[in-house]
Amino acid sequence: MAQRLELQSLLESILGSRNVYFQPPANVQMNYPAFVYSRDYAVSEFASNLPYRHTKRYAVTYIDQNPDSLVLDKIAALPMCVFTRHFKADNLNHDIYNIYF
Numbered sequence: 001m002a003q004r005l006e007l008q009s010l011l012e013s014i015l016g017s018r019n020v021y022f023q024p025p026a027n028v029q030m031n032y033p034a035f036v037y038s039r040d041y042a043v044s045e046f047a048s049n050l051p052y053r054h055t056k057r058y059a060v061t062y063i064d065q066n067p068d069s070l071v072l073d074k075i076a077a078l079p080m081c082v083f084t085r086h087f088k089a090d091n092l093n094h095d096i097y098n099i100y101f
């Protein structure tokens with residue numbers, strides 16, 4: 001859990017606010033711009049049939065009315081971060097990244 005909290009802190013610092021939500025339930029009222037993220041995959045590496053490295057991947061969605069936000073460049077510059085897709089819903093832009101953290 002400590003690593004996830006480090007990711008939470010990193011996303012808050014990039015955004016400059018506390019509008020960062022981990023797997024929010026449907027009843028949570030979100031404020032925008034915001035990050036929404038969830039664990040989505042993990043990679044294990046093995047040696048002598050034993051796992052020696054396990055890395056979690058998170059799907060991170062940046063949601064904003066501004067399609068050209070500078071936050072997009074900041075998150076894209078993170079190590080092990082890859083942009084996957086963009087879509088617009090409810091007049092908000094959603095940019096989805098995968099990040100191993």
